[in-house]
Amino acid sequence: GAGVSQSPSNKVTEKGKDVELRCDPISGHTALYWYRQSLGQGLEFLIYFQGNSAPDKSGLPSDRFSAERTGGSVSTLTIQRTQQEDSAVYLCASSQQGGNEQFFGPGTRLTVL
Amino acid sequence: GEDVEQSLFLSVREGDSSVINCTYTDSSSTYLYWYKQEPGAGLQLLTYIFSNMDMKQDQRLTVLLNKKDKHLSLRIADTQTGDSAIYFCAEMDSNYQLIWGAGTKLIIKP
Numbered sequence A: 001g002a003g004v005s006q007s008p009s010n011k012v013t014e015k016g017k018d019v020e021l022r023c024d025p026i027s028g029h030t031a032l033y034w035y036r037q038s039l040g041q042g043l044e045f046l047i048y049f050q051g052n053s054a055p056d057k058s059g060l061p062s063d064r065f066s067a068e069r070t071g072g073s074v075s076t077l078t079i080q081r082t083q084q085e086d087s088a089v090y091l092c093a094s095s096q097q098g099g100n101e102q103f104f105g106p107g108t109r110l111t112v113l
Numbered sequence B: 001g002e003d004v005e006q007s008l009f010l011s012v013r014e015g016d017s018s019v020i021n022c023t024y025t026d027s028s029s030t031y032l033y034w035y036k037q038e039p040g041a042g043l044q045l046l047t048y049i050f051s052n053m054d055m056k057q058d059q060r061l062t063v064l065l066n067k068k069d070k071h072l073s074l075r076i077a078d079t080q081t082g083d084s085a086i087y088f089c090a091e092m093d094s095n096y097q098l099i100w101g102a103g104t105k106l107i108i109k110p
Helices: none
Strands: A005-007 A010-013 A019-024 A031-037 A043-050 A065-069 A075-079 A088-095 A108-112 B004-006 B009-013 B018-024 B031-037 B043-050 B055-058 B061-066 B071-076 B085-092 B098-100 B104-109
Touching: A005 A088, A010 A019, A019 A088, A019 A108, A031 A075, A043 A065, A043 A075, A043 B098, A075 A088, B004 B085, B009 B018, B018 B031, B018 B085, B018 B104, B031 B061, B031 B071, B043 B055, B043 B061, B043 B071, B071 B085
Parallel strands: A010 A108, B009 B104
Antiparallel strands: A005 A019, A019 A075, A031 A043, A031 A088, A065 A075, A088 A108, B004 B018, B018 B071, B031 B043, B031 B085, B055 B061, B061 B071, B085 B098, B085 B104
8 A cells, every 4th residue: 555554443452351453564664663642642662673673672661562573564563461551542654764754554542441 | 861842732823823842852863853643643744854954944834943952843834724733743863763742732713
């Protein structure tokens, strides 16, 4: 597609369940970012993939959060044993290698009941 | 650590100019950005400025950068109702990471 896509657009889950969020970056973009945006807050960096390099996981808030990127393209963010404080919009962005512009997907709104 | 600050709300009358301000702490930032987020929509890059520039103009948008004071502003001329959104300031650090402000909600009064 022409832009970054994310799925699902909305996810409601029960506390304690695992969820998987998907991101399809723009074709050819080697860098991929995951952010979290809580209500009324700015974006919180979670993880960054650049090509085949080891990802920068410094923003992951706990070991319940993990992400992978298969084949240098699609990425999945997994949250295990979800908690209510995990409720937020999870945004994915991609950019060209060394590029200064990040292109954002529409986000996945996660609600943990 | 690095920080980006912006006021949470700005209210202007339709037709007036809006000026959204942002301050940052990272002296090694390379690019500074303004993103727009409309209700229920994703983030849209509005404009960006390289750190060795002090001004950039694009139609109704003017970005001013005072690198000495680490102050960035976005001016929207002739503000319209369609400009209602949250505007995020962000700076790119030396690791190509974006550091974000909390966003300024622009409210347009008729």
